[in-house]
Amino acid sequence: GQNIDQPTEMTATEGAIVQINCTYQTSGFNGLFWYQQHAGEAPTFLSYNVLDGLEEKGRFSSFLSRSKGYSYLLLKELQMKDSASYLCAVRTGGSYIPTFGRGTSLIVHP
Amino acid sequence: GAGVSQSPSNKVTEKGKDVELRCDPISGHTALYWYRQSLGQGLEFLIYFQGNSAPDKSGLPSDRFSAERTGGSVSTLTIQRTQQEDSAVYLCASSRSPDSSTDTQYFGPGTRLTVL
Numbered sequence: 001g002q003n004i005d006q007p008t009e010m011t012a013t014e015g016a017i018v019q020i021n022c023t024y025q026t027s028g029f030n031g032l033f034w035y036q037q038h039a040g041e042a043p044t045f046l047s048y049n050v051l052d053g054l055e056e057k058g059r060f061s062s063f064l065s066r067s068k069g070y071s072y073l074l075l076k077e078l079q080m081k082d083s084a085s086y087l088c089a090v091r092t093g094g095s096y097i098p099t100f101g102r103g104t105s106l107i108v109h110p
Numbered sequence: 111g112a113g114v115s116q117s118p119s120n121k122v123t124e125k126g127k128d129v130e131l132r133c134d135p136i137s138g139h140t141a142l143y144w145y146r147q148s149l150g151q152g153l154e155f156l157i158y159f160q161g162n163s164a165p166d167k168s169g170l171p172s173d174r175f176s177a178e179r180t181g182g183s184v185s186t187l188t189i190q191r192t193q194q195e196d197s198a199v200y201l202c203a204s205s206r207s208p209d210s211s212t213d214t215q216y217f218g219p220g221t222r223l224t225v226l
Contacts, residue, residue, distance in 0.1 A: 042217035
């Protein structure tokens with residue numbers, strides 16, 4: 001089975017940087033996804049990591065360490081619109097179905 | 111349409127009634143997934159369709175839940191004899207190439223089901 005852990009809630013200030021961590025335990029690994037979900041809306045794809053290291057995409061970056069079963073999503077220059085839930089999802093070898101964590105609710109305040 | 115669509119957006123029903131939820135995936139996407147999201151919970155996998163292959167039903171919580179995908183496109187999730195614990199947002203997603211490790215799921219807006 002799989003176990004994916006994320007903090008339940010985080011708060012940060014507009015303009016700041018925030019790091020959302022995700023740890024996982026799986027019997028195999030074939031990629032990790034981050035999704036953003038605003039309240040009442042569908043999750044939208046942010047990033048994908050399958051190799052160790054940092055993937056940067058504008059204000060958002062995602063890091064993966066396969067040996068540690070660890071990933072983080074880094075959000076820079078926070079904006080109020082970044083207030084949302086951030087979902088970490090892991091796909092294991094042989095399965096096309098990602099398993100999602102419970103999500104981290106990020107609240108950005110002025 | 112450009113994205114995944116789902117209907118209805120909201121459904122209120124009485125305990126014991128049957129409900130049908132519909133998903134229209136993105137055109138050309140061969141894979142279709144159903145998830146359930148309860149308040150404060152992560153996305154719970156329900157069922158997966160890929161092309162003409164037999165669906166993966168391993169996530170369905172009980173035999174009251176079933177799903178079909180006709181013509182490789184539209185899918186219907188049916189819940190029979192609904193219970194209050196079935197109340198949740200039901201999300202549908204589709205993807206183009208599930209055999210690719212970089213395949214990305216695109217989600218619909220969901221159907222919020224409330225069982226009274």
